[in-house]
Amino acid sequence: MTPYVLIWGGGDLASGVALRLHHAGIRILIVETHQPLAVRRSVSFAQAVYDGRTQVEDIFGVLIQGPDEMQTVWSSGAIPVLVDPELTILSLHPPLVLVDARLKKKKLPGRLGDAELVIGLGPGFTAGENCHAAIETNRGHFLGRVYWEGSTQEDTGVPGTVQAYACERVLFAPDDGIIENLSSIGAHVQKGDPILVVNGKIVRAPFDGLLRGLIHEGIQVRQGMKVGDVDPRPEVYRSEFVSEKSLAIGGGVLEAVLTKDAVRTKLWKA
Secondary structure, eight states: OOOOEEEEOOSHHHHHHHHHHHHTTOOEEEEEOSSOOOSOGGGOGGGHHHHSEEEETTEEEEEESSGGGHHHHHHTTOEEEEEOTTOTHHHHSOOSEEEEOOOOOSOOOOOTTSSSEEEEESTTOEETTTBSEEEOOSSSTTTTOEESSEEOOOOOSOOOOBTTBSGGGEEEOSSSEEEEESSOTTOEEOTTOEEEEETTEEEEOSSSEEEEEEOOTTOEEOTTOEEEEEESSOOGGGGTSOOHHHHHHHHHHHHHHHHOHHHHHHHTTO
């Protein structure tokens, strides 16, 4: 089997990892759940689960039904996306590198035996305990830093501040129920505009700005779940390109991969 990197989770932060590695010539497989909850879907390879094929910047993600299709997708220059929440592929075609990009933000069981190099993104990871290398995901001075010892910072629970807006930028489900979208990603919204509805309860734009993220139509959500993202900055490209945060994290993963001689030589051998 061709050596490859498995990225577990296809949200927007994982997309920054995928872009960095793919552009460096590394073969990638993204593994997702049956119903991904990505909010920034326009820059998430997870969208391939719903559409069969999606594009993030200059790279296509293609939904596959099994690992035997991986090589064909790689040969086409795209990234395969596989629905495999139980990671059964580990026993069939184990990856050389496993990147846990699910961002559970809590202490997770160790998976050191799942790959030659296991990399954990964000809170909950401690190098040498449940991963070989941990990548800092909190904004600030240490964003994207690789830890070969110690833990990443704890979850702050507060989104990054943009033009004085922090928690206000995030839209939450007002009730349990099925999402019905009333707007679309990339739309310019004004304060009070309807964005989505759950069980007759409408979620409105908290301020004027750009609708940067919106969860997929028809998903069953729980009250309080993150379902949207409004950016006070009006530039549409902010919904079309992965963020600087995602790319910084991707750079950290690429550094970790390149640091290990055995891993680096195997990934580029084929």
